[in-house]
Amino acid sequence: MKLIYAPLLFLCAASAAVSAQAADEALPAAETILDRFIEVTGGKTAYEKRKTEVVTGAVEFAAAGIKGSVVSYAEEPSKYYSALDIPGVGKVEMGVNNGVAWEMSALMGARIKTGEERNQALREARMNAPYHWRELYSKADTAGVETVNGDECFRVVLTPKEGKPETMFFSKKSGLMRKTAMVASSPMGDVPAEILADDYKDFGGLLAPAKTTQKAAGQEFTVTVESVKVNEAIPPDRFAMPDEVKALLKK
Amino acid sequence: MRAWGALCAALAISLTLCAQPDAAQRQLALDSFERVWTTIRDTHWEKNPAGLDWQAIHDEFRPKVAKAANMDEARVAIREMLARLHQTHFALFPATVYDAVREDSAGPGAPGIDLRILDKQAVVTGVDPGSGAERAGVRPGWAIQNVRGMDLSPAIRALTSDPSISDLSLTRAVLARLSGPVGAKVSVAFLDGSNRRVSLDLELAEPRGAPAEFGNLPVQHVWFETKRIEKTAYIRFNLFLDVTRVIDGFSKAIADCRACDGLVIDLRGNPGGLGAMAMGIAGFLVDKPGLRLGTMYMRTATLNFVINPRRPSFAGPVAILIDAESASTSEIFAGGLKDLARARVFGTRSAAAALPSLIERLPNGDGFQHAIANYISEGGQSLEGSGVSPDVEVKLTRQALLAGRDPVLEAALDWIRKGPR
Numbered sequence: 001m002k003l004i005y006a007p008l009l010f011l012c013a014a015s016a017a018v019s020a021q022a023a024d025e026a027l028p029a030a031e032t033i034l035d036r037f038i039e040v041t042g043g044k045t046a047y048e049k050r051k052t053e054v055v056t057g058a059v060e061f062a063a064a065g066i067k068g069s070v071v072s073y074a075e076e077p078s079k080y081y082s083a084l085d086i087p088g089v090g091k092v093e094m095g096v097n098n099g100v101a102w103e104m105s106a107l108m109g110a111r112i113k114t115g116e117e118r119n120q121a122l123r124e125a126r127m128n129a130p131y132h133w134r135e136l137y138s139k140a141d142t143a144g145v146e147t148v149n150g151d152e153c154f155r156v157v158l159t160p161k162e163g164k165p166e167t168m169f170f171s172k173k174s175g176l177m178r179k180t181a182m183v184a185s186s187p188m189g190d191v192p193a194e195i196l197a198d199d200y201k202d203f204g205g206l207l208a209p210a211k212t213t214q215k216a217a218g219q220e221f222t223v224t225v226e227s228v229k230v231n232e233a234i235p236p237d238r239f240a241m242p243d244e245v246k247a248l249l250k251k
Numbered sequence: 252m253r254a255w256g257a258l259c260a261a262l263a264i265s266l267t268l269c270a271q272p273d274a275a276q277r278q279l280a281l282d283s284f285e286r287v288w289t290t291i292r293d294t295h296w297e298k299n300p301a302g303l304d305w306q307a308i309h310d311e312f313r314p315k316v317a318k319a320a321n322m323d324e325a326r327v328a329i330r331e332m333l334a335r336l337h338q339t340h341f342a343l344f345p346a347t348v349y350d351a352v353r354e355d356s357a358g359p360g361a362p363g364i365d366l367r368i369l370d371k372q373a374v375v376t377g378v379d380p381g382s383g384a385e386r387a388g389v390r391p392g393w394a395i396q397n398v399r400g401m402d403l404s405p406a407i408r409a410l411t412s413d414p415s416i417s418d419l420s421l422t423r424a425v426l427a428r429l430s431g432p433v434g435a436k437v438s439v440a441f442l443d444g445s446n447r448r449v450s451l452d453l454e455l456a457e458p459r460g461a462p463a464e465f466g467n468l469p470v471q472h473v474w475f476e477t478k479r480i481e482k483t484a485y486i487r488f489n490l491f492l493d494v495t496r497v498i499d500g501f502s503k504a505i506a507d508c509r510a511c512d513g514l515v516i517d518l519r520g521n522p523g524g525l526g527a528m529a530m531g532i533a534g535f536l537v538d539k540p541g542l543r544l545g546t547m548y549m550r551t552a553t554l555n556f557v558i559n560p561r562r563p564s565f566a567g568p569v570a571i572l573i574d575a576e577s578a579s580t581s582e583i584f585a586g587g588l589k590d591l592a593r594a595r596v597f598g599t600r601s602a603a604a605a606l607p608s609l610i611e612r613l614p615n616g617d618g619f620q621h622a623i624a625n626y627i628s629e630g631g632q633s634l635e636g637s638g639v640s641p642d643v644e645v646k647l648t649r650q651a652l653l654a655g656r657d658p659v660l661e662a663a664l665d666w667i668r669k670g671p672r
Contacts, residue, residue, distance in 0.1 A: 061466065063609070063611045064466040064467055064609050064610065064611060065466040065467035065610070065611075065612060066465070066466040087464065087465075088463060088464060088465035088466075088492065088493060088494065088525075089465070089494050089525070090494045090495050106494050106495055106498055106499065106531075107494050107498065107525075107527055107528065107531045108527070108530060108531050108534065108559050108561075109531065109534050109559050109560075109561030109562075110561065111559050187555070187557040187559065188554045188555050188556070188557055189552070189553055189554050189555050191552045191554070192551065192552065216552075217549060217551070217552045217554065218294050218549055218550070218551060218552070218623055219609070244562065247562070
């Protein structure tokens with residue numbers, strides 16, 4: 001399921017580093033760790049069965065007292081649309097279709113994502129991204145062992161075909177991904193961000209975190225999944241670009 | 252403090268007992284102090300906040316909070332600690348501020364007056380249409396002498412000579428004195444246009460605009476107005492909040508004014524709000540991508556205030572009006588567009604209070620505003636402490652207001668009509 005972070009930079013921004021521990025043991029290959037994640041979250045067949053996904057959730061910046069809602073639509077192979085709604089700020093829409101990544105909001109207007117921000121949006125938009133990690137990343141290395149919220153994890157550095165590396169942390173015990181550390185790109189700048197994944201639940205045959213805690217630019221917010229519908233037909237116009245975005249493409 | 256008072260009345264216990272916090276209250280005060288101190292330690296953009304030994308500050312002020320006789324005294328100690336930073340946007344809002352707004356029990360009613368401190372007098376600069384003040388015949392230029400039986404002149408004279416008291420806080424203090432429960436009346440004595448004393452009872456009503464909530468910010472009333480002055484568009488709004496209202500209003504005003512000879516954006520009295528709205532509104536005024544209003548420096552990240560060009564756009568001359576009460580996002584907006592040579596700024600120096608901040612709730616229910624970053628305008632200067640200096644300095648005077656004139660607006664219109672060079 002998709003996570004949202006970069007568009008919230010206008011409300012927030014930086015993250016904390018987790019202390020590294022030296023790994024004395026022989027580390028498993030990153031490929032083994034990533035493939036185990038596919039297995040423990042439902043297996044190859046379950047991912048292959050999933051063609052569409054509609055997720056609703058609640059967003060909360062607890063410290064700042066800001067609450068909102070989010071809905072996202074995804075369809076194989078890489079169609080994506082999401083709308084984040086925060087009272088007082090309005091709606092922030094994002095989408096990916098035919099290789100175009102865009103964003104539109106009452107606050108900032110419409111724009112086409114380019115460069116590293118586009119690369120990240122395209123990776124996020126890839127339906128069943130964990131299953132397609134070989135397609136999205138050209139290199140994966142196990143870099144060590146670290147503890148995330150008390151859970152000893154393998155630290156895996158994934159280098160995308162285009163863009164900056166991302167680091168993912170997989171539980172040694174359960175095989176589940178506990179954290180992602182990355183540099184989120186946006187026009188406002190590159191901001192270190194980390195996303196903690198908690199409360200894995202079965203959503204239509206695949207395990208996914210029901211709660212993610214995202215830290216960036218000194219602020220923290222949570223996204224709590226409220227519902228997931230899988231393999232329901234999504235009207236094609238759901239992924240259509242708004243007229244304001246189409247106008248930018250014509251320029 | 253109203254909450255304590257109500258509690259005491261309900262329990263019918265003595266004031267002496269009320270003044271002694273129980274163990275739970277004392278712990279709440281200490282927990283709140285620790286939250287404030289720790290937040291600044293962890294989020295201030297300088298590792299040693301404002302060059303201070305922050306641990307020593309903790310060791311000095313924690314005992315004061317521990318000894319406080321009540322929550323108000325604890326707040327005094329915490330505010331004293333915040334004052335050591337000598338930076339804006341570090342503040343406490345007592346829990347009762349939130350209670351008052353939510354329960355509508357006291358405070359939110361306003362007579363519909365805008366005012367400024369001019370020549371050491373509180374002078375009416377605007378009267379809201381349909382307000383109690385308008386119905387009572389109050390006019391711009393009238394000087395407020397007395398509110399609820401208190402003469403303002405001695406206090407204003409004393410406070411204006413104190414450099415640590417800003418015009419912004421002074422005006423806010425007078426406006427607070429004018430406020431009260433909706434439906435109640437406030438007695439005010441004015442000097443009218445002939446310098447005759449006029450005593451009026453002004454009815455208090457909901458403030459102008461629509462209530463807007465954003466996170467832990469207490470409810471604010473937001474209004475947006477636009478009009479045409481001959482061929483020039485004029486836009487004014489009181490806060491950078493309520494995105495839909497303000498940005499939609501701005502967008503419509505621009506769309507309706509493609510043939511205008513210029514645009515005046517009046518930010519006088521606008522204390523700021525959501526910082527990103529400065530970028531969002533500036534997007535209607537630039538065509539070139541990649542321009543920045545400035546840069547926000549946090550301890551662990553740097554964020555550029557980038558302008559995203561958007562439609563409809565306005566390519567004509569833009570004048571921005573500011574005064575000593577244009578603060579924060581108003582300064583980011585005005586300073587950035589001035590630095591980009593996209594707007595000419597008229598009026599007087601802004602409030603010099605431009606640090607991006609957040610508001611959190613403390614364990615005792617208070618709101619705690621804390622700056623999280625330094626902000627440097629695109630021209631390279633920090634707006635905090637220095638503010639935005641206008642391209643054309645024009646001061647508002649009581650005489651001009653009494654004559655129905657607005658010299659700041661007149662200067663901006665004159666510049667637009669002559670054709671900017």
